[in-house]
Amino acid sequence: MLEALQYEFIQNAIIAGVLISIAAGIIGSLVIVNRITFLAGGIAHSSYGGIGIAIYLGIPILFGATIFSVIVAIIIAMITLKDKKRIDSIIGIMWATGMAIGIVFVDLTPGYNVDLMSYLFGSIIAVPTSDIWYMLGLDVVIIALVTFFYREFLAISYDSEFAHLRGINIKFFYTLLLVLSALTVVAAIKVVGLILVIALISIPTYLAEIFSNTLSKMMFLSAIFASFFTLSGLSISYMYDISSGASIILTAVASLVVVKLFKR
Amino acid sequence: MNNIIEINNLSFFYAKSKVLENINLTILENDFLAIIGPNGGGKSTLLKLILGILKSKKGEIKSGFESNSIGYVPQNTNLNINFPITALEVVLMGHIGGKRPLFGYSKDEICCANSSLKQVGMEDFSNTKIGNLSGGQRQRVFIARALCANPKIILLDEPTASIDVLGQTEVYELLKELNKSISIVVVSHDISVLLNYAKNVAHVNKNLVYHTLDNVQKNVQNSNEHLCEVELLSALSNNHFPGCNHEH
Numbered sequence: 235m236l237e238a239l240q241y242e243f244i245q246n247a248i249i250a251g252v253l254i255s256i257a258a259g260i261i262g263s264l265v266i267v268n269r270i271t272f273l274a275g276g277i278a279h280s281s282y283g284g285i286g287i288a289i290y291l292g293i294p295i296l297f298g299a300t301i302f303s304v305i306v307a308i309i310i311a312m313i314t315l316k317d318k319k320r321i322d323s324i325i326g327i328m329w330a331t332g333m334a335i336g337i338v339f340v341d342l343t344p345g346y347n348v349d350l351m352s353y354l355f356g357s358i359i360a361v362p363t364s365d366i367w368y369m370l371g372l373d374v375v376i377i378a379l380v381t382f383f384y385r386e387f388l389a390i391s392y393d394s395e396f397a398h399l400r401g402i403n404i405k406f407f408y409t410l411l412l413v414l415s416a417l418t419v420v421a422a423i424k425v426v427g428l429i430l431v432i433a434l435i436s437i438p439t440y441l442a443e444i445f446s447n448t449l450s451k452m453m454f455l456s457a458i459f460a461s462f463f464t465l466s467g468l469s470i471s472y473m474y475d476i477s478s479g480a481s482i483i484l485t486a487v488a489s490l491v492v493v494k495l496f497k498r
Numbered sequence: 499m500n501n502i503i504e505i506n507n508l509s510f511f512y513a514k515s516k517v518l519e520n521i522n523l524t525i526l527e528n529d530f531l532a533i534i535g536p537n538g539g540g541k542s543t544l545l546k547l548i549l550g551i552l553k554s555k556k557g558e559i560k561s562g563f564e565s566n567s568i569g570y571v572p573q574n575t576n577l578n579i580n581f582p583i584t585a586l587e588v589v590l591m592g593h594i595g596g597k598r599p600l601f602g603y604s605k606d607e608i609c610c611a612n613s614s615l616k617q618v619g620m621e622d623f624s625n626t627k628i629g630n631l632s633g634g635q636r637q638r639v640f641i642a643r644a645l646c647a648n649p650k651i652i653l654l655d656e657p658t659a660s661i662d663v664l665g666q667t668e669v670y671e672l673l674k675e676l677n678k679s680i681s682i683v684v685v686s687h688d689i690s691v692l693l694n695y696a697k698n699v700a701h702v703n704k705n706l707v708y709h710t711l712d713n714v715q716k717n718v719q720n721s722n723e724h725l726c727e728v729e730l731l732s733a734l735s736n737n738h739f740p741g742c743n744h745e746h
Contacts, residue, residue, distance in 0.1 A: 267581055381601060389594050392581055395572060396643075399551060400595030446582040447627040 238472055243359055247478070250361040250425050251464035253369040255434065257418045259457025260376050262435035263442070263449060264411055267391045271436055273310065276325035277412065278419040278428045280306045280332020285353060285423070286339030296368060299420045306332060307416035311409040355479035356427030358468065369421045376414060380453070383407065388449055426464075430479045434460050437486040441493055463489065500527045502650055502681055503548065508557030510543055517543050521557065521706045525651065529681045530673070532696035532711075534689055539703035541685045542573070545653055548683075569644030569652035569680075571637070573659065579629035585639045586624040589614050592646025614642040618672055634665020638672060651681040658688055670695050 238244045265274045281303035288298020306328055314321045380387060389397040390407045398404050422431035438459035439452065446452035467482030474481075503525040510518040518540045525531055533541050546552040548559060549570055561568075589611040590603050598604075603611075615621045618638040628636060637657055644652050654673075658666040666688065673682050674695050686692050692699075693711070701707045 384602065385590070385594055385598065388583065388587065389591050392578060392583055392588070393572070393591065395551075396570065396591065397594065399549060399570060400591075402595055443580065443582055447584050447625065448587060449582050452582045 246361045246363065246366060247358045247468060248465065249366055250369060251358060251468060252461045253373055254422050254426060255460035255464050256373050256457045257376055257421060258431060258434040259438060259460050260380055260453045261414050261418045262439040263453045263456050264387060264391060265415055265435055266439040267449065273325055274415045274419065274435055275432050276329040277303055277307050277416045278432060279329045281420055281423060282336030283332035286336030290339040290343045299423060303416040303420050304413055307412040308409060311412045315405055315408060353423055354427050354429050355477060356423065356425050356430065358426050358478045361425050365425055372417055372421050427479050430482060433483045433486060437490055438463060441490055444497060502527050502562060504560040506558050508554055508559065510547060510554045519704050523700060523706055525681060525683060527681060528677065530677050530695060530697040531683045532692045532699045533683065533685045533702055534699060535702040541702050542655060544702055545655055545685055548653060563650060567647055567649050569647055569649035571640045571644050571654040571657055573655040583628050584625050585620060585628055586611055588628055588639050589642045589646060592643040610646060614645040617645060618642045632665060633661030634668045637661060637669050641672060649680060651683065653683045655685045657684060
């Protein structure tokens with residue numbers, strides 16, 4: 235197995251897996267404690283719209299998806315800040331609309347019939363070096379912002395009413411969180427796929443929460459767990475020649491079941 | 499005694515329905531004021547107006563200090579108990595919004611948070627996850643958070659709503675201790691418990707009726723035993739001010 239490490243695509247896959255795990259661990263923890271997993275899922279799926287438009291216009295897919303999903307995140311933030319009660323309907327609507335836009339634009343693209351479904355599980359084995367730079371940049375931005383605004387993020391996540399009372403701009407931080415979630419999702423989309431990023435946001439964080447008494451510890455542990463699942467899933471996928479995305483998710487779920495059985 | 503908050507002719511509307519009408523209330527230095535009244539009577543709205551979360555177009559609220567030097571303990575501290583946060587971090591939240599260091603928390607802030615925890619008798623639990631504390635302990639941590647702002651007054655919204663009897667007593671004993679230097683305002687249904695601690699009572703049901711409690715306590719024969727709301731209200735009504743407008 236070790237001989238695999240000499241191939242550049244395997245090296246890229248390992249680097250990409252760790253980089254995306256760091257982003258998913260940090261942002262995923264914030265998403266989980268704010269109970270907006272469904273919202274992150276909505277942004278993830280609606281970013282299909284950006285992929286479709288990018289293919290139609292012939293611009294880089296990562297660029298198109300980034301712009302589109304950031305806009306979606308800001309729209310969702312504005313609507314949900316106004317009317318929190320209907321948050322689930324609104325996410326459902328954005329989710330479906332984004333995917334429909336993506337499909338229509340791919341249909342309209344002459345002579346190019348890409349299967350949008352291939353973005354669901356992605357392919358970690360085929361990560362281009364440009365995506366790695368994008369993820370590295372994203373990790374730096376996320377770590378910088380979350381470290382700098384840690385007390386604010388913690389306060390709005392735990393008790394937003396009190397944070398508001400103390401003069402924290404909760405709308406700004408809520409929007410920032412959604413935009414960072416959108417960027418994380420987009421970084422993962424071509425690499426590991428939509429389904430996997432939702433799994434990476436929810437499974438390691440859920441596990442990390444059990445062992446954490448602080449949010450920062452939860453973020454750190456989530457990133458470690460996510461990296462572990464990604465790398466071991468990747469090895470399994472290489473050994474048995476099965477889909478990397480699915481093996482990563484199943485490794486994570488299996489670990490979750492084992493931990494839940496022994497630690498209640 | 500000095501007035502620290504003075505409310506004059508305050509009215510408040512949600513959409514078109516009037517929630518509070520012509521409220522006049524003075525909160526004194528070292529006061530222990532209980533705000534009672536039926537659900538939907540406007541108790542929490544009044545609290546939010548004092549805190550500045552809500553703004554009213556009619557009437558005025560005068561206080562001799564910035565609104566962020568009012569300590570506030572919210573109603574539902576039992577929510578979000580799985581959240582990975584230690585007692586110390588909850589107390590440190592009391593510092594946000596003010597001057598901040600570049601990263602994390604400053605030494606002064608941590609020191610102040612620890613002494614607030616000590617003040618409420620929770621110093622041994624500073625690294626405990628908030629969800630692993632009992633209801634009464636958690637409530638004391640939230641009082642410590644309010645203390646961080648060095649407040650002249652602390653407002654508590656239903657502080658004992660979902661904690662056991664022992665926890666309730668602990669919380670009220672703590673408030674009694676703090677009351678030596680800080681004014682306390684408690685919105686509550688636990689009238690019987692409150693009666694042993696409060697100095698004044700404001701009954702809010704759209705209108706506000708104010709009572710000083712030392713007269714009321716005389717009207718209640720056995721204040722040590724549990725006392726139902728009806729008995730208390732009848733005791734209060736014996737204490738009517740002339741021209742006072744009760745709406746029950």
